[in-house]
Amino acid sequence: MPVPAAPDKKANFFQDVYEVVKLIPPGRVSSYGAIAAYLGSKGSARMVGWALIASHAQHGVPAHRVVNRNGLLTGRQHYDAPNAMQEYLEQEGVEVKDGQVVEFKRLFWDPAKELL
DNA sequence: TGTTTGACTTATG
DNA sequence: ACATAAGCCAAAC
Numbered sequence: 001m002p003v004p005a006a007p008d009k010k011a012n013f014f015q016d017v018y019e020v021v022k023l024i025p026p027g028r029v030s031s032y033g034a035i036a037a038y039l040g041s042k043g044s045a046r047m048v049g050w051a052l053i054a055s056h057a058q059h060g061v062p063a064h065r066v067v068n069r070n071g072l073l074t075g076r077q078h079y080d081a082p083n084a085m086q087e088y089l090e091q092e093g094v095e096v097k098d099g100q101v102v103e104f105k106r107l108f109w110d111p112a113k114e115l116l
Numbered sequence: 117t118g119t120t121t122g123a124c125t126t127a128t129g
Numbered sequence: 130a131c132a133t134a135a136g137c138c139a140a141a142c
Contacts, residue, residue, distance in 0.1 A: 031124085033125055042137090046122060046125090047124090049124065068125085074124085085123095
């Protein structure tokens, strides 16, 4: 599996992803597809994932608030500990059960609609 | 330079 | 409901 080295270059797309993710309110979660759609690249949900992998090098990017459309914490394996992502979410008041956000539908934060 | 691989999503059988 | 395919695009090899 390829791993992004360091997005020190332009990576405007990456930077845009970071800004949107930073706007996600605590206790809320969003999805890759929603962010990708908000950025214009509707079918580029994967790129959002790439950006979040690279977000390790950034600061203030709550990547743990971004999950897939099922509310599943698919990215938890990219954290130091397998339950780190879940812990962060629970600290913010998000219920997580078996790596999946409970009431995801209710906590979902869509930038295209909330951010107008 | 070309192939492979995803922190995805939607469509189809 | 589960399995597979396809679209997407940048990075690693």
